Amino acid sequence: MMGAARERLRLTQARMRENNARFGAWFNRVMPKGLYARSLIIIVTPMVILQSVLAFVFMERHYNAVTRRLSAAVSQDITALTDLSAGFPTQADRDRIKQIAQSAMGLTVDFLPGERLPPPGPKPFFSILDSHFTSELGKRLKRPFWTDTVGNSNLIEVRVQFDDMVMRIFARRSQAYLSNSHIFLVWMVGTAVLLLAVAILFLRNQIKPIEALADAAIAFGKGRDVTGFRPRGAREVRGAALAFLEMKRRIERQIEQRTTMLAGVSHDMRTILTRFKLELALIGDTEETEALRNDVDELQRMLEAYLAFARDDTTGEAPIMADIARIIDDTRHNAERQGADVTARFVGDDTLVMIRPDAFRRCLANLVGNARRHAKRIEITGTRDERWLTVTVDDDGPGIPPARRDDVFRPFVRLDDARNQDAGGSGLGLTIARDAARAHGGDVMLGDSPLGGLRATVRIPV
Numbered sequence: 001m002m003g004a005a006r007e008r009l010r011l012t013q014a015r016m017r018e019n020n021a022r023f024g025a026w027f028n029r030v031m032p033k034g035l036y037a038r039s040l041i042i043i044v045t046p047m048v049i050l051q052s053v054l055a056f057v058f059m060e061r062h063y064n065a066v067t068r069r070l071s072a073a074v075s076q077d078i079t080a081l082t083d084l085s086a087g088f089p090t091q092a093d094r095d096r097i098k099q100i101a102q103s104a105m106g107l108t109v110d111f112l113p114g115e116r117l118p119p120p121g122p123k124p125f126f127s128i129l130d131s132h133f134t135s136e137l138g139k140r141l142k143r144p145f146w147t148d149t150v151g152n153s154n155l156i157e158v159r160v161q162f163d164d165m166v167m168r169i170f171a172r173r174s175q176a177y178l179s180n181s182h183i184f185l186v187w188m189v190g191t192a193v194l195l196l197a198v199a200i201l202f203l204r205n206q207i208k209p210i211e212a213l214a215d216a217a218i219a220f221g222k223g224r225d226v227t228g229f230r231p232r233g234a235r236e237v238r239g240a241a242l243a244f245l246e247m248k249r250r251i252e253r254q255i256e257q258r259t260t261m262l263a264g265v266s267h268d269m270r271t272i273l274t275r276f277k278l279e280l281a282l283i284g285d286t287e288e289t290e291a292l293r294n295d296v297d298e299l300q301r302m303l304e305a306y307l308a309f310a311r312d313d314t315t316g317e318a319p320i321m322a323d324i325a326r327i328i329d330d331t332r333h334n335a336e337r338q339g340a341d342v343t344a345r346f347v348g349d350d351t352l353v354m355i356r357p358d359a360f361r362r363c364l365a366n367l368v369g370n371a372r373r374h375a376k377r378i379e380i381t382g383t384r385d386e387r388w389l390t391v392t393v394d395d396d397g398p399g400i401p402p403a404r405r406d407d408v409f410r411p412f413v414r415l416d417d418a419r420n421q422d423a424g425g426s427g428l429g430l431t432i433a434r435d436a437a438r439a440h441g442g443d444v445m446l447g448d449s450p451l452g453g454l455r456a457t458v459r460i461p462v
């Protein structure tokens, strides 16, 4: 018994959760994505709701009540006048009645002997005022009557049927209706528009610093200069901007430290190695020293490569708008001069991209150099869309097994040793290529080429 109830409760809860999640997803989909639009909605929604409620209450209650009371007062006056007219039928009495009506009630009365009521006119469809007035009049007046509340804009006309005549009464519209209510609406909408304008101006100034911060972060991520950025806006936004600047400074310092240390270590070791070689030379040529000398040579080559790498890194080349198609073609040309079979193409018209051209050339040259060393045919393809510049280097060589594709990016890692001992480089090419791509906020990835060998893909955000 208890178990069943609990089970039902659990099911209901699950269903509610699911509905909640679905509503949340829907809400997220319909809501605008931008902070600007969202904040505007946050401001505008309460305003609209507040004003609608106010308008409704005012119209529905106050406005109706006042109109009803005004209509009642005028119809009471009219009833009193008709009763008087019926009781005092002489001409002198009627003149007096006309006079009193004009001066005390603000009504213009005329007696039209021998007339009949005109046929009822069309009812104004939207006017609750008209229906109020007519119904108030109908409650009190015991005679046939005719009203026109629309014909003359300032006046309402009432005709009452007597046996031998018609009594015509003009009242000012404002006596019977609370007719200036549209002023209220005008004021309401006017202030709403004013508030909205203030809100828009204010919000724009609040959101600009956030956009500037986002732009600065994106530029830094792509390795571009962050110029002219300074913390502005509300305290929290300024706090985030300061934190970003602090982070940027730390990262830059760290990079600088890394390269300085690398250069320092390589340099110091080179000095010792040189001494080492000198000492080896002094010992003279034996079999043991020969092997030692080879080792020292290799160590020196590695150090030189590291030193070059560290130097490249520190030059701090500035990003400029460069023609990618030309860089690709130059790379092809250079490889061809070294005897490779290379084709290159760039797909698309927009070839200008913000990059550090030398670093990018170095990256491509390393990838193409690898392909040239391991394969016969090379294909370079560049494409560009709104977000990425992509260059692939395909070859028909042996490729790299998927398990080793991460390793080869590490400095001094070479797979060549087993394949061909001598043609080896230092094992820094892919490290350098990836470093250059990452300095642009991009990356280098390895995969299988349709040509059968390795495909190296450079991707850089534009």
Ligand SMILES: Nc1ncnc2c1ncn2[C@@H]1O[C@H](COP(=O)(O)OP(=O)(O)OP(=O)(O)O)[C@@H](O)[C@H]1O
Pocket (backbone or CB within 6 Å): 366, 370, 371, 374, 395, 397, 398, 399, 400, 408, 409, 413, 414, 415, 416, 424, 425, 426, 427, 428, 429, 430, 431, 453, 454
């Ligand atoms: N296109 C390729 N096809 C097959 N193997 C490759 C290819 N490119 C690189 N490799 C393998 O990845 C290893 C690392 O390449 P990397 O460019 O980092 O160093 P390297 O070419 O040996 O030396 P360096 O480029 O410094 O002269 C290479 O030793 C090679 O075994």
Ligand SMILES: [Mg+2]
Pocket (backbone or CB within 6 Å): 366, 369, 370, 425, 428, 429, 430
């Ligand atoms: Mg290489």
